Amino acid sequence: MQEQHHRPDLAVQRVRHPLKFRLLQVKQVRALTPHLIRVTFTGDDLHDFVSASFDDHMKVFFPEPGADKPTLPQAGPDGPVFPEGKRPTARDFTPRRFDRDAGELDIEFAMHDAGPAATWAAQAKVGQYLGIGGPRGSLVIPTGFDWHLLIGDDTALPAIARRLEELPPGTRAAAVIEVADPSARIEFTTQAELHLVWCYRSEIDTQGGTRGAALLQAVRDTWLPENGEGYVWAAGEAATMRAVRQHLCGERGVHKTRIRAASYWKQGAVAVHETLDD
Numbered sequence: 272m273q274e275q276h277h278r279p280d281l282a283v284q285r286v287r288h289p290l291k292f293r294l295l296q297v298k299q300v301r302a303l304t305p306h307l308i309r310v311t312f313t314g315d316d317l318h319d320f321v322s323a324s325f326d327d328h329m330k331v332f333f334p335e336p337g338a339d340k341p342t343l344p345q346a347g348p349d350g351p352v353f354p355e356g357k358r359p360t361a362r363d364f365t366p367r368r369f370d371r372d373a374g375e376l377d378i379e380f381a382m383h384d385a386g387p388a389a390t391w392a393a394q395a396k397v398g399q400y401l402g403i404g405g406p407r408g409s410l411v412i413p414t415g416f417d418w419h420l421l422i423g424d425d426t427a428l429p430a431i432a433r434r435l436e437e438l439p440p441g442t443r444a445a446a447v448i449e450v451a452d453p454s455a456r457i458e459f460t461t462q463a464e465l466h467l468v469w470c471y472r473s474e475i476d477t478q479g480g481t482r483g484a485a486l487l488q489a490v491r492d493t494w495l496p497e498n499g500e501g502y503v504w505a506a507g508e509a510a511t512m513r514a515v516r517q518h519l520c521g522e523r524g525v526h527k528t529r530i531r532a533a534s535y536w537k538q539g540a541v542a543v544h545e546t547l548d549d
């Protein structure tokens with residue numbers, strides 16, 4: 272797939288937003304599956320919240336042990352200023368749904384064994400406090416591509432679900448998603464013509480350190496249209512995303528300007544976020 276310059280409507284735009292930190296309160300907690308918890312937040316601070324893209328992320332700040340509210344940084348001229356120079360515990364999450372009129376923001380947490388975010392989500396209760404910073408910027412990927420391919424694991428489900436809701440009627444879209452087992456599947460609301468592929472991690476994959484093998488194979492097996500302008504968005508575990516991007520750009524002719532691949536987490540490391548490029 273060669274980069275086409277005669278379609279300015281397909282230019283990916285970067286948008287900056289003023290840095291703001293907001294204190295939010297839990298309004299509702301709902302387990303969508305045994306593996307995914309949706310928390311609805313509310314708070315006056317949301318009145319000027321902006322999220323321009325499904326690809327956005329916010330820093331989520333958790334209360335330190337024993338505290339009921341998180342310590343939030345101040346927005347300084349050169350970025351965040353941390354109280355007493357100490358960085359509070361924070362992780363990256365996707366603004367899954369924002370409803371300005373209702374003053375509600377949803378975040379969906381993929382459950383896993385350990386870590387402050389997963390631990391917080393597992394105990395989340397109405398009335399508790401959390402902080403968010405950002406989004407500081409958005410990568411706005413036009414919806415007008417001839418086809419869209421969305422790839423990811425549990426951590427990408429909120430972004431993929433939001434993108435599918437936002438795509439206009441009749442858009443050609445495929446989603447290839449790896450989760451633990453069929454109980455982790457969610458329903459998507461979309462007007463796109465969706466080709467959906469779920470694949471499942473096996474215990475052997477996870478124990479043998481080859482997590483992501485099922486997703487990579489499913490991407491290999493996915494047919495890509497030869498004609499038209501397409502865009503690939505992929506997010507998930509770092510090594511898997513690197514392999515997915517290499518396969519698509521190296522073996523399937525996807526132009527590097529037509530793919531956004533990001534590490535949303537990294538096996539054995541905490542709080543990792545990398546955009547993958549050459």
Ligand SMILES: Cc1cc2nc3c(=O)[nH]c(=O)nc-3n(C[C@H](O)[C@H](O)[C@H](O)COP(=O)(O)OP(=O)(O)OC[C@H]3O[C@@H](n4cnc5c(N)ncnc54)[C@H](O)[C@@H]3O)c2cc1C
Nearest residue numbers: 328364365381383386387388389535537539540541542544
């Ligand atoms: C831009 C962006 C958007 C994101 N959006 C979302 C989102 O909407 N929902 C969401 O659930 N996650 C999302 N993530 C991923 C999330 O930030 C990471 O999974 C984060 O590490 C979770 O923090 P934690 O405190 O639970 O675990 P950490 O303290 O960061 O990690 C503890 C241990 O758990 C492992 N680990 C981390 N995440 C997972 C996982 N999902 N499965 C298995 N093991 C894991 C780590 O390798 C580490 O060994 C996003 C990440 C980025 C960069």
